[in-house]
Amino acid sequence: MSLATGVGSMPGTTDAEHAEAVRLVLGELPDLPFVPELPGRGVGADMTGRALAVVEGISADLQPAGWRLTDTSGVDHRRARSLLAQDLDTVEELAQGYAGAFKAQVAGPWTLAATVEKPRGDKVLSDHGARRDLAQALAEGLRTHVADLRRRLPGVDRLVVQVDEPALAAVVAGRVPTASGFGRHRRVDLPEASAHLEWVAAALTEAGAEAWVHSCAPQTPWSLLAGTGATGLSADLAMLGPADLDTFAEALEQGRTAALGVVASTDPGSAVSDARVVERVQRWLDMLGLDAEEVGDALVLTPTCGLAGASGSWARESLQVLRRSADGLSGR
Template sequence: MTTATGVGSHPGAEQRDLDEALRVVIGEVPDLVYLPEVPGRGAVASMTGRALAVVDGLDADLQPAGWRLTGTSGTAGVDHRRARSLLAQDLDTLEEQTQGLEGALKVQVAGPWTLAATVERPRGDKVLADHGARRDLAQALAEGVAGHVADVRRRVPGASRLVVQVDEPALASVLAGTVPTASGYDRHRTVEPPEASQALTWVLEAVVAAGAEPWVHSCAPGTPLDLLRGAGARGLAVDHAQLTARDHDELATALEAGESVVLGVLPGTDPAAVPDDSQVAEGVLRWLDMLGLDPAEVGDQLVLSPACGLAGASPAWAQRALTLLRTAATHLTG
């Protein structure tokens, strides 16, 4: 059965917006509920802040230029402590609102390369600039993810399936050598694919070892889907509009191998013209036909989603998009 879900982020700037977003998610995409993110609450609720709240063994603080590592445990700044507290508060809300949940549940965390491209070393410049620092950060993230999965399982014990979506919007830029240095006058050196794959493997293997299913999401063009699958991703979340011929082939291979594909088919911001559910379903059917795949045979692996997060959308569109996706998914398997 084809299902629907969201990428992760929702609009809002208050804690009550997280509460409402979770109610919307549970009501609109009950077959694959996810913990919403509300980055409008500030840097501690951003993708980077939430991932640092998960990281185990490394502390950070918030500087005018962004997040910076401060060292091993015991050196966390007030904002890092706030990020950890906010994540725990959000998990409390998840626990309260998912009492009795027996279906699938998804949580999201920024990946090692997006963190390396956005977090600074203690002495300045991005973690990306230092081979040892990016290795340490990736391994600390892997350790933290294992604990995070255990915490989520404890809080939502009835979930029949737990998915961890690793968000890597910066991976393509890391591989292409286009991430700017702190000065802005230069670019960080290209990271070679074997090293990129290794860091991802540490995190994805930690997800599996903790009893969850590892997916990787990126709506950035140029993300190498074969590298993600080789590193251990068992689900690929992509923006349909950004796909290349090579991407189509890789997604077809993933579906044929029994892996999940999350196809982003609606914009993450309010569109000028809103499609109806039949139009969304027809577009997906055309895509499957182009790949030579039978919807009935890949339905269980196919998930519909927005192309990217919904943080920039209105609350009305965030809810409407999920409704459209859920209804379109029923057309594909009905």
């Protein structure tokens, strides 16, 4: 039985819209709902701020240039933590009695290292020790986060935490700009890139959650991600090159999850047919020599990326299309 879920972000700028987003995913994605994120609410609701709300033992604050590590948490860091707790309160309230699988999301260690600055400026990415400490703080924080989610959602028997790494491709290729904008940070060697993700995946696994890794960026090193201990790989299907097909095929053959972005994350401007989505996914499976019935719920359909830039009507419709497409693949 193929499943449908969202990547994470949703449109909206208010707490009331967040509550409505929770109701939407619970109603439209009954097999794998997720904790909606509304970055449109501003400071603390963005991907980086939300991940910094999870890290343990590290403080931060928002500066004109962006998030920066500090000796003590600033007001924006405290607000990010408060907002995360508030959002989880909403999920807990509206998901009372829910049983089954559930998904949450967090920015990964390399995306954090590429977007957060050291206390004296420039990215954490520029300092080997700082990026190691941030990755380990994220791993420890996720242990606590998973325990909190388990407490709030006692009926959940399958908890997925999706680790978002949109910056990873730029990190390993040496394309992340320095603070001045005139240079680029040195590329990170693949063994180190893998090790930091392995810490995060191991922490999630030990805490009782499935670790998926997601990126909708081109040239993401999927073979590296497949070796980090992640049990799921999540990508925009259009961004997968020929070399990535074997990686995703092997993941499915091993019983791991392949989450495919197959529905636009912004308003497409014309009607989207779930029959066309089903046909596209079936062609992809045929190319890999796999069958939808055989892979079952290891195959998950998602939007191509987060829905934060979509209209409210398309956000709803896209999830409906995904659910119908998953049903079509499963013969329901």
